[in-house]
Amino acid sequence: MRLSNLADYAVVTMAAAAQHCGGGRVSASELAAETGLPGPTVQKVVSKLTAASLLRSVRGAGGGLQLARPAAAITLADIVEAIEGPIALTACVDSNAHECGLEQNCAVRPHWPIVNQALRGALADIPLTRLAQTTPHQELV
Incomplete structure (x- = not known):
């Protein structure tokens, strides 16, 4: 799985905005200058x-x-979902999506919601405060 460029840029933009937390407001053009992202991209994000x-x-x-x-x-999950929509590795988790020819007989389909919940939970465990740190905090797992 890979985030779209726009979701990646949203994370970068939010981390930059968090650097101004407690201070004054910041403009989109200032965020673009601070992040090195193009102005129109920051405006869209x-x-x-x-x-x-x-x-x-x-x-x-x-x-x-x-x-x-x-x-x-x-959280990181909030930011990703703002750009990408609900976090899901497969389309079959969406009850309205019928894009897979194996859907009727798929033995794995019932397990995808568990996988998606685990992925979303991992992203939800990362707060913006951590993403905004100038030095990443490394944890041993």
């Missing part, structure tokens, strides 16, 4: 993150972007 209530946009003098909730309350 910011739009999706705002729609998902992860960022808040304030207009007017002193306006800009800020986290919609504390960085510790935003």
